[in-house]
Amino acid sequence: MKKCFYVVFIFMVITIPLFLGINAYQSNVCGEIRREIRGVERLQETSVENGRIIAAEIADLMTVERLENVARYNLGLRKMRPEEIRLIILGREKELDL
Numbered sequence: 001m002k003k004c005f006y007v008v009f010i011f012m013v014i015t016i017p018l019f020l021g022i023n024a025y026q027s028n029v030c031g032e033i034r035r036e037i038r039g040v041e042r043l044q045e046t047s048v049e050n051g052r053i054i055a056a057e058i059a060d061l062m063t064v065e066r067l068e069n070v071a072r073y074n075l076g077l078r079k080m081r082p083e084e085i086r087l088i089i090l091g092r093e094k095e096l097d098l
Contacts, residue, residue: 071077
């Protein structure tokens with residue numbers, strides 16, 4: 001009976017610290033994973049915000065007024081008058097005035 005008690009006692013003396021060590025290791029790994037998840041969430045929030053800013057900038061750059069100003073002042077383009085427009089159909093010798 002005493003021998004069985006000693007075997008159980010020695011088994012518990014060995015296994016309890018082992019389980020506590022494993023538990024501490026798992027807690028450490030879990031903490032590292034939580035920190036990594038928080039970092040990825042922050043990165044995602046930053047990326048979403050940057051995406052919103054870029055979309056707003058694109059919308060601003062694509063406004064008709066801005067495009068007309070760029071065409072007129074930077075590229076020297078202007079709206080054509082109707083009498084300046086000619087339709088040329090390939091394969092025919094005659095030009096059509098619109």
